[in-house]
Amino acid sequence: MAEKSAAFEKTLRELLRRIQDLDLAGLSEQMGVPLINGALILPYFGAQYSISPQGVMGPDGQEPPFSVSVVLCRYVLSFPGQPPEKEGWVSYKDFPGSEPLAGWFRQNVERTLPAVFLGNGNALVQACQDMGGCIAAYDYPYDVLLEIPVLPHLNVLLLFNDADDGFPANSLVLFDNSAIRLLDVECLSVVGWTLTILAARSAGLMELED
Numbered sequence: 001m002a003e004k005s006a007a008f009e010k011t012l013r014e015l016l017r018r019i020q021d022l023d024l025a026g027l028s029e030q031m032g033v034p035l036i037n038g039a040l041i042l043p044y045f046g047a048q049y050s051i052s053p054q055g056v057m058g059p060d061g062q063e064p065p066f067s068v069s070v071v072l073c074r075y076v077l078s079f080p081g082q083p084p085e086k087e088g089w090v091s092y093k094d095f096p097g098s099e100p101l102a103g104w105f106r107q108n109v110e111r112t113l114p115a116v117f118l119g120n121g122n123a124l125v126q127a128c129q130d131m132g133g134c135i136a137a138y139d140y141p142y143d144v145l146l147e148i149p150v151l152p153h154l155n156v157l158l159l160f161n162d163a164d165d166g167f168p169a170n171s172l173v174l175f176d177n178s179a180i181r182l183l184d185v186e187c188l189s190v191v192g193w194t195l196t197i198l199a200a201r202s203a204g205l206m207e208l209e210d
Contacts, residue, residue: 008066012056015073020053022076030082031152042072044151045198046132051076068194071187075151080181083153087177089138092192095175098185105173109192113160114169116200121162127202128158131195142172150191154182158195 028035033042039052047059051072058064064072092109093102117124121144125135133148142159149155157174161167173192183191 012066012069012073015070015077016053016055018077019051019073024052027076027079031079033152040076042075042151043132043149044068044072045194046130046149067190071183071190071194072151074187075154075183078182078184084178084181089157089174090177091172091174092185092188094177095180095185095188098188101185101189105189105192109173109189109196110171112196113158113171113173113199114162116196117160117203118163118169120203121160123203124158124160124199127199130202131198133158148195150195151182154179156191156195 024038024040025035028040031040031042033040035041036050037052039050039054039057042049042051049059049064049068049072050057056064056069056072058068063069092098092105098105113124125144125146128146128148131148133146136145136147136157138145138157140159142161144158144160144162146158146160147155148158155176159172159174161170163169173195175188175191179188
């Protein structure tokens with residue numbers, strides 16, 4: 001565990017070192033987010049995080065879980081200079097290079113959400129609204145469609161069917177195809193897992209580990 005923690009710290013230090021070389025004022029303008037005391041203020045699933053060369057801080061003034069810090073840092077480092085144009089919704093497995101994690105994503109995100117919210121679709125709607133999401137009107141054959149803001153210019157679309165007439169509950173998490181220009185496939189898998197954790201915690205239905 002100590003070796004793992006040391007590796008995490010080394011990875012985060014390197015990401016923060018690279019952020020030190022960025023024009024954060026320019027990024028603030030391009031992203032459309034505030035720059036306060038030298039730190040970018042990014043909303044992540046509706047909560048405000050500060051990112052600067054000195055570190056990442058959550059809305060409670062504490063360092064967030066390592067996975068969240070990495071996603072935020074890599075988003076800042078990967079931002080293409082202007083928001084990418086939306087290209088249409090795709091599933092996680094459709095992204096190039098996602099093959100090693102596609103099974104994990106299906107099992108831990110798209111199968112966990114129906115297990116947690118079985119018979120309780122209203123709780124899922126409320127949990128996603130608590131994150132800033134809203135009911136969407138796209139043409140998909142699902143009972144519940146929720147579009148949830150993850151980061152500036154990056155949303156996910158959560159589709160959910162409850163169990164009915166012998167059919168099991170199921171869900172699908174879609175990303176805009178342009179998401180891969182903002183985060184790599186590893187970070188996008190973390191986004192799906194974070195969505196699952198936050199939804200379950202908000203509804204008080206299951207405690208999942210970060």
